[in-house]
Amino acid sequence: MNYTVIKEGGLFFLTDTNGDIAGDDQKGHGLYKNDTRYLSRMELFINGDKPTLLSSEANRSYYASIRLMKVSPDEGAIEMVRERYIYDGMLHEKVSLTNYFLNRTRFDFSVSFDADFQDMFIVRKYRTGEVGQVLGRKTSERGLSIQYKGKDDIVRETHIAWDAPESKADTEGNVHFTLDLETQETKHICFVIAPVQQEEPRPIMRTYEEGLRLLEASYDEFYRAAASVTTNVDVFDKLYQRGVQDLRMLMTDVGYGDMPVAGLPWFAVPFGRDSLITALFMLPLNPNSAKGTLRTLAAYQGTTNNVERDEQPGKIMHEIRFGELVNTKQSPFGPYYGSVDATPLFLVLIVEYVRWTGDLSLAEELLPNVIKALAWIDTMDETGNGFLTYHQEAAKGFPNQGWKDSANSIVHRTGEYAESPIALSEVQGYVYQAKNGLSPIMMKLGYPEFAIKLEGEAAKLKEKFEHAFWMEDESYYAVALDRKRNQVQSVTSNPGHLLMTGLPDKARADALVKRLTAPDMFNGYGIRTMSTDSTGYYPMSYHNGSVWPHDNGMILLGLSRLGYKKEAGKLLSSLLHASTFFEYQRLPELFCGNDAELGYPVPYPTTCSPQAWAAGTSIVFVQAMLGLVPDALSQTIVLDPYLPETFNELLAEHIRIGAGYLSVKVTRTANAEAPAVEIIENTTGYRLI
Known part of the structure; x- marks a missing residue:
């Protein structure tokens, strides 16, 4: 730097x-x-x-x-x-x-x-x-x-x-x-x-x-409350420790509990999308980080229709600022709501938080916010095709409002930019995951009709999505639908997030994984944001060809959950190798998409460091290697570990699940497909699967 x-x-x-x-x-x-x-x-x-x-x-x-x-x-x-x-x-x-x-x-x-x-x-x-x-x-x-x-x-x-x-x-x-x-x-x-x-x-x-003594004591307290992870791979241990330390530094409380801000130097404020994804990644480290994130975003949930801020009732904010221009209404960022994915991700984090902790009281506390968020999702179908869409209203807002929010990120094969309202593929997956996951939570809270309604809506969304987004000639999902309901037929990393949501069936998930790990998408250090075969690809583009660790982290969660162990190991190992080329072995916000044949990942010219969701990616590595998926509602823990090459031992201690903790040691055996698992501690009371 x-x-x-x-x-x-x-x-x-x-x-x-x-x-x-x-x-x-x-x-x-x-x-x-x-x-x-x-x-x-x-x-x-x-x-x-x-x-x-x-x-x-x-x-x-x-x-x-x-x-x-x-x-x-x-x-x-x-x-x-x-x-x-x-x-x-x-x-x-x-x-x-x-x-x-x-x-x-x-x-x-x-x-x-x-x-x-x-x-x-x-x-x-x-x-x-x-x-x-x-x-x-x-x-x-x-x-x-x-x-x-x-x-x-x-x-x-x-x-x-x-x-x-x-x-x-x-x-x-x-x-x-x-x-x-x-x-x-x-x-x-x-x-x-x-x-x-x-x-x-x-x-x-x-x-x-x-x-200095008090500051260091606060870090020690953070570490004691967090899961501890060590392996035989020194490079990984350093990456994990750096990630945890950076996440502690990036925690901020604006009045509703600690939450991760987006990154330094220019985004040291609460974000919707960034903070939610980071908190999602942090669940195995310490699920408490999700509480402050959810409460903060609930406090700033949209209440009115305000064109200048792209605000609608029920919408979760994109970003909030606190300076003089915001206070005098010379800037729309107090807060600004130009994000289509923050609202379904807010619901996804509630779902995943409850699955990790069993804490239904927080879900009940936020129930009014959940209902408003769902209502916003259901009213933002601006093309009448049954999908959540976005359209810029604010003159000083963002034209694209998914995580790839640069102006050139949603492009047709012809080279023309897609016209809004736009329905993004991964956003529909988040909505599916949110509704599907909220259904059993609502049942537990005593709202059976609501639960059944959400389950039915999720099933209907899945059916419509598969028909509208699948590209037969590519055996892949389109990145988006434009205002005329036409597919935006770029091959990008966005549909990779669908694996985490559970939306694709087995055959299409197989095809998705095959393409994500093919040479046009996988550059040897990670999965590119856009295929080298797609119009608009450029390895130094911010969103059309670069590699983003957090984007890979979302895909890695899906690979792990669906049992694509070898592909998960390949992706994990590539990102780990890439980290060795960056200062303090800190994964950056992004790097260029050039092939690994160069011998090193090419740094992106301007990037935030540290970046919260990049720091959180190292925690996703742990969850993926453990094959860990807890479900406090059914009181079960899926543990299906896989150790990538060079990993012979993984010790994860003090992982908080439910009201207890899980500590586990995974060791490579002669049969590398099935490592030995030793349960050191399980005070959760949950059944291991």
Whole structure:
């Protein structure tokens, strides 16, 4: 990465690799809270010069360490180590300066701060708008504060404090420290930057050491509550640990419980689709992550018809922002609802959460939201063909509203873009899975007529779907139907999600799997978003030829559930190999679709890292290898493991199912098709199948 980023809760800090935010920065670096940049400059100097980068380490998602040096040729150097983290609403940074000259050295160490309080959309040049102004700057012996009043009449402040008394600060934001160090002597200066919005309480000031200890303790608590997984494959273990750590960093609570945000740096907010899929992936890790996700999205469920936000009653939001432009209605993202799949995925997550936990109380709590979501699905058949469709209404919204939301992602063989309303293949699968899965839940809750109705609707949808979407000449499903009910006959990864939903029958599932793993779709590192034989294919396209780990994760769930063990193992191994080429062995949001014959996966030019659903893919690997499918309603657990090549042992402990835990050890045997299974713990009370 050409940047350094850390996050905790509602704050994230993005800088260049030196750890600086340059005053003339054009890359959006800064300290952000509620989509507002509370720090737009933080540059460190020694005697007026910027030091040189030696190394940058961010192996811990929540902590960064940057080593710099100001060298005087043939005489020595001043080494500077910057260590930072975020905790309890504040950025903490410790700067350690060491004298490596032969003699005692006196020098000026300075930091230049500023805060422009710009809305993130303006910073990223996505929007323009009327904004407020900086009210003033104040200095004290060990502090500096900058205050701003927005067009939304909210007063925002950035408070900067440091612990070194021998300092001098001016109202331009420059802070100077005169240091006099013996040879090899080190001086530590700690900074605390606290962004505060009007009427918020001031954060509790803590020492650098105390804050770091509490932050690390919160990570330890997260790990203790999560499933633990180890194997004989070091590459996998590192990927899994990195994924779990990144997911912990990406958890945020906006008032309804912790939920995963989409990714860093620009999508550190609740999303519908992204957060739901990530929470779905996280169920084997800790199903509690689903509760905050569902409650947050239920709280923002659509209530009215609002063309500017693509909102309708019952619809689950796509994305929410909290900045000045949203507050003054200069941006539609407060929240924006332009997502066709978030609503059925909301229902799918409820279904899968109940299957993992047996927690019918949450389903009952969210029953009004479920009914509204189902009503929205049933009214969004804009072409009269019985399928859920989307159509952009908002002038500043998205023309395509499935997970492939770029403007060119739904394309006919002729090269023409499909006209909306559009019915996407995978979305119909989500609706089928939701209705089918909700039926037994409604029966348990005491609504038998509702349950029977949902089961019947699912069966009818399946029949209509098979007739409308199947392409005989391709032995594959069309990606979509356009406004004239014509098939959009591109071969894409979208229908691969149908395997997870259980919609295709055996023969068509076989054909689907065969094509997904054929060379035109499978590039050796994963399944492409579009076949190399389809019009519009381009390996560097965002959605028409690239490889997305989460997309592969959805397909992998289906392969595992339906018993396609070898294909699942092939896909898992390819993604695992791809991960070794990326920084910190972190699966990126996406990478290019070039063939593996190159010898390495080609990075996509711009990508979020870390990305929540990419991080969650490593957890899907575990579920796939275990062949694990719990059903708390029938009190059964399917356990049908398969170990891909190089895996000889898999130990998964403390997997929460129902009111208990499952721990299992899988070991390769001479018959690789049937590994040995040892149940170490099963306090669920459920029957293993």
